[in-house]
Amino acid sequence: MANDSEDEVMDAFVDKFKTEKYKHAFSEDNWEEEMERIPLFMTKAPDEIDPKKYPGLAALQAMIHDEDRTPEEKAEDLKNEGNSYFKSKKYTLALVSYTAALKMKCENLELNTIIYSNRAATHFYLGNMRSALNDATAAKKLKPDHLKALIRGAQCCIELRNFADALKWCDEGLKLYPTDKKLLEFRATADKNKRAAERDARKAKAKEKKLLGEKETLLNIIKERGIKFFPSTQPQHGSDSDDDDDESSSRGLSQLSLDGLSSQEVTGTQVYLNQEDGALYWPVLFLYPEHQQSDFISAFCENHCFSDHLSLMFGEELPPWDTNQKYRPSNLQLFFEDEQQEVLYQVNLRTSLLKVLQHQRYFVKAGTPSFIVLVKDSPYCKQYLSDKKVHRL
Known part of the structure; x- marks a missing residue:
């Protein structure tokens, strides 16, 4: 009886299928899209598995x-x-x-x-x-x-x-x-x-060795001239002994060696020895505190005087920031600062760079000698120097 009942149900379904159109059949417009939803016929895997859109694939996932x-x-x-x-x-x-x-x-x-x-x-x-x-x-x-x-x-x-x-x-x-x-x-x-890597490593090592040798040679030349670098560890104020100066110089040289002997990373240049004349050429910075301006000379020969450069810098054409045209070579005063003892030293413009660098209280900082330029007897100059100790070379 059960089998007869099942047959009757199936016959009724077939009769209905013959007379009514199947609602979910593939059409000419959507058959490719529908085939993509069947796991067996998929040409590519979907990014996300939506059970409603991909029921077959979701069923396989559940089985897994x-x-x-x-x-x-x-x-x-x-x-x-x-x-x-x-x-x-x-x-x-x-x-x-x-x-x-x-x-x-x-x-x-x-x-x-x-x-x-x-x-x-x-x-x-x-x-x-x-x-x-x-x-x-x-x-x-x-x-x-x-x-x-x-x-x-x-x-x-x-x-x-x-x-x-x-x-x-x-x-x-x-x-x-x-x-x-x-x-x-x-x-x-x-x-x-x-x-190739081993060859490049050998070349780099040889280059580094050569640069180190050149650096050591340059350091020795600078030391022979009695030039000191700003010490990495500053001695206490008031310590003037020669031993302290020597120790500071030694520390400065060591620090300079580690820093690559230069201000090159900042300024793009560094001190070098000219093989033709045997002179050192330094990057030098001039500071104008009154106007918060500066000038940079990339190669200042140690044997040249400050007046040589200042005459060119403030000759016929004055800088645009000097609106009152006060910065004439004859009006200028030059100083360097002893940061350890908080003293300004006035420099004669006809003095050579080397002589100043050899001064017992001058220390080259960051590989670049720097100097302060003021207009003589100007109100700003008087005010600037009023609270500072000033010594003449």
Whole structure:
């Protein structure tokens, strides 16, 4: 009776199907879209799985994550899911699937090796070279003869510019697969780049050694002239002894050596020895506190006088900030500051730079001698000097 009842229901359904149009049938306009919703016929994996839009795929997902299935079955299906995403170049989703597969902790070493190798490839295409190398290493640890892991490990090392390790990966692989084209290609690349890197390192070391020698020579020349640098650790105020000066100078020289002998990072130039005349040429800074302005001379010969430069700087054409045209060579006064003793020393404009630099209280700061320029007897000059100790050279 039950069978007769079921047959009657089926007959009624068929009769209804003949007389009424199927509401959910594919049309000429939507059949391609509808086929894309069927897992078997999908040409690419969707970014998100909406159960209403992709009921079949959602059902497969539910099967993958079914708690009644074994860890190996779940890992296998998640691996396949990752492979599908990978083929569609949806690497982020592939990464999620492979990671979920590994979290199943199945005991199938072959399967785990493949998943690690596939995740290494995914990391590689995402640009995560360190993670890719770690996964390739994990795959090789599980199965030392896994060719894809060996190839991926070598490739990652090359991308990370670790050519020595790349050669190790290639050599391990070539012992097992001596004719593999990829391993041979990567080994040749790694060897070529390793040799180039070693050559560049030798050149850089030789250049550094040469620069260090030039720097030491220059430091000795400066020291022989009795020129001191502003000490990195200042002595206490009021300490005038020659021993303290020598110690400050020594500390200054040491600090200067570490700093690259220059203000080059700030000013783009540094003190240098002219081989033709044997003179030192210094970057020199002139400060005009009244107008908060400055001038920079990139190569001031130590044998030249200050008047030589000031006459050129304030000759026929005066700077635009000197609206009252007070900065005439005959009106100028030059000072340097002893920061340790808080004293200003007035410099005769006809004095050479070398003579000033050799003064017992002059210290070159940051590789650049600096001087203060004021207009003689001007109100600002009087006010500026009123609260300072001033000594004449």
